[in-house]
Amino acid sequence: xxxxxxPARSDVHRLDATGSARRVASSRTDVRAELLAGARAMLxxxxxxxxFGFLIGVTTTTNGRSAVFGLATGLGIYSGSAQLTALQxxxxxxxxxxxxxxxxxxxxxxxxxxSSMTGHWxxxxxRFRALAGYLLVDPSFAEAARRYRERPAGAHxxxxxxxxxxxxxxxxxxxxxxxxxxxxxxxxxxxxxxxxFLLAEVVGVVRDRATVAxxxxxxxxxxxxxxxxxxxxxxxxxxxGILAGxxxxxxWT
Amino acid sequence: MSAWVAVIxxxxxxxxxxxxxxxxxxxxxxxxALEQVSGLVVPASFAGLCALQLVRPAIDGSAGSLVIAxxxxxxxxxxxxxxxxxxxxxxxxxxADLVGRLL
Numbered sequence: 001x002x003x004x005x006x007p008a009r010s011d012v013h014r015l016d017a018t019g020s021a022r023r024v025a026s027s028r029t030d031v032r033a034e035l036l037a038g039a040r041a042m043l044x045x046x047x048x049x050x051x052f053g054f055l056i057g058v059t060t061t062t063n064g065r066s067a068v069f070g071l072a073t074g075l076g077i078y079s080g081s082a083q084l085t086a087l088q089x090x091x092x093x094x095x096x097x098x099x100x101x102x103x104x105x106x107x108x109x110x111x112x113x114x115s116s117m118t119g120h121w122x123x124x125x126x127r128f129r130a131l132a133g134y135l136l137v138d139p140s141f142a143e144a145a146r147r148y149r150e151r152p153a154g155a156h157x158x159x160x161x162x163x164x165x166x167x168x169x170x171x172x173x174x175x176x177x178x179x180x181x182x183x184x185x186x187x188x189x190x191x192x193x194x195x196x197f198l199l200a201e202v203v204g205v206v207r208d209r210a211t212v213a214x215x216x217x218x219x220x221x222x223x224x225x226x227x228x229x230x231x232x233x234x235x236x237x238x239x240x241g242i243l244a245g246x247x248x249x250x251x252w253t
Numbered sequence: 254m255s256a257w258v259a260v261i262x263x264x265x266x267x268x269x270x271x272x273x274x275x276x277x278x279x280x281x282x283x284x285x286a287l288e289q290v291s292g293l294v295v296p297a298s299f300a301g302l303c304a305l306q307l308v309r310p311a312i313d314g315s316a317g318s319l320v321i322a323x324x325x326x327x328x329x330x331x332x333x334x335x336x337x338x339x340x341x342x343x344x345x346x347x348x349a350d351l352v353g354r355l356l
Contacts, residue, residue, distance in 0.1 A: 047336050069260065076264015081302060086263060096259040103263035107270050109298055114274040116291040122278045129278070133271040138302065142295045149292070189346050192319055195310075196326045196342040198303035202296060203330035203338070211296040218297035222304035226312070234301050241297030246290050 034154040038143070038161025042169075045139040048197025049166065050173040051190045052080045057177020058184070059084065063091040067178035074174045078167070079137055080194070082106040085231060101230050108235045112242075113141040120148045124156065132156075135163030142205065209252050214245030318349030 053074070060070030065087075073083040082103045089099045113136050121129050136144075140163040147155045147162075184190065202215050218241025225233030307323060310316040326342030 044335060048339060065256070069256070072257070072260050072264070076260060077267045078264075079267065081305065082263075082267070086260065090256050090259065096255050096262065099259040100263045100266060104266045104270065107267045109301075110267065110270045111274060112294055112298070114271055116294055118274055118278045121275060126276065129275040130272060133275045134268060136271050138295075138298060142299075145291055145295055187347070187350060189343070189350065192322065192346050193339060193343060195303055195306035195319065196322060196339045197335070198299055198306060199323055199326050199342075200330040200335040200338040202299045202303055203327050204335055205295050205299065207292075210293060214293040215296035215300035219300035219304040222301040223308050226305075226308055234305060237301035237304070238294070238297045241300060242290055242293045245293035245297065249290075249293075 030154060031157050034157035035161035035164075038147075038158040038163070039165040041143050041147075041158070042139065042162045042165040045143075045166065046169045048193060048200070049080075049139060050169055051193040052197075053170045053173030054177035054181070054184075055190050055194070056080065056083050056087065057174040057179070058181035058190075059087050059177075060174070061178050061181055063087055065090075067175055070174050070178045071171060074171050077103055077107070078134075078170070079107050079110075081234070098230075105230045105232050106234055109238050110136060112238065113137075116141070117144065117148075120144075120152065120155070128156065132159060132163070135160070135167055137166070140166050142201070210245040210249040213248040214241045217241045217244035318346045321349070322346045 056073070057067065057070050060073075061067065070087075073086060077083050077086060085106060086099050086103050089102060094102075114133060117132070117136070121132060124132070140159070143162045144155070144159045147158050202219075206212050206215050218237045221240045222233055222237035225236050227233070228236060307316075307319070310319055322342040322345040325345050326338045329341045330338035
């Protein structure tokens with residue numbers, strides 16, 4: 001490719017080792033706008049996510065652990081269902097191996113999420129991928145999947161904004177629950193918010209026959225797989241659900 | 254002490270699950286075949302998570318008003334926003350609790 005001595009004025013090009021011009025990021029305002037857009041996109045999720053985090057914080061102190069301990073689960077495991085399971089297992093006297101295995105099996109869906117993102121992130125720095133990966137969880141993945149599909153330009157910053165917003169809100173709600181759980185009346189039934197919110201999400205993302213199949217089969221298999229050891233039922237359900245949706249895609253398009 | 258070990262190991266392991274596939278992706282990698290089905294991951298995953306949350310109370314019998322609240326939320330969500338749907342569902346639960354206490 002011919003190497004130009006004077007890059008175009010409106011774009012910033014950097015020539016990499018192969019000689020092809022790559023457009024690097026943009027002006028500061030673009031970045032800020034995308035970060036804020038990402039943050040805004042996460043706000044509707046927080047209404048359902050924060051009660052979950054709050055509940056985890058409450059469970060932490062109810063089980064006799066410190067707020068720091070609850071926060072540690074949020075910083076490391078960073079997934080509501082896995083954190084809750086870990087806390088419940090610890091409370092029932094389970095050993096380290098059982099707790100770790102159960103968390104990893106429950107969180108195995110993160111491998112699927114990460115795999116979906118490799119195509120979008122393959123030309124980013126390792127540092128970005130480490131941060132992006134750390135922030136990857138169900139709501140941030142859902143937002144990322146949508147944004148990268150609709151408009152990839154600027155999506156990296158959008159994702160960081162959305163992921164960081166979720167992360168901050170999550171940790172804060174855990175600490176809030178751990179410290180202030182006693183203030184919430186039991187009649188508030190915060191525990192019911194979680195399944196209702198997830199249900200509303202499912203209805204929201206279902207668009208066509210394939211997604212209906214994926215959701216329906218995923219849900220049914222999850223219910224049937226309750227007995228699978230190490231909480232493996234979730235991974236089985238997601239895998240079978242995706243396969244069912246893919247089959248519908250193949251047959252009906 | 255062992256609780257901390259468990260949580261730290263689980264945390265490191267969880268990050269590994271997130272990062273391992275991203276770490277080995279090089280600059281010249283082709284987009285993964287999973288991109289074709291990536292639109293199916295969220296419905297399947299959320300449905301699975303939701304079902305798990307609903308199945309637990311169903312098994313230990315504490316579901317109660319959730320049996321009415323869940324379909325309410327689902328129906329409202331088809332037309333109106335997520336937050337509205339959740340609020341309607343919670344409204345059902347609070348109303349049922351109130352009725353239960355009055356009776």
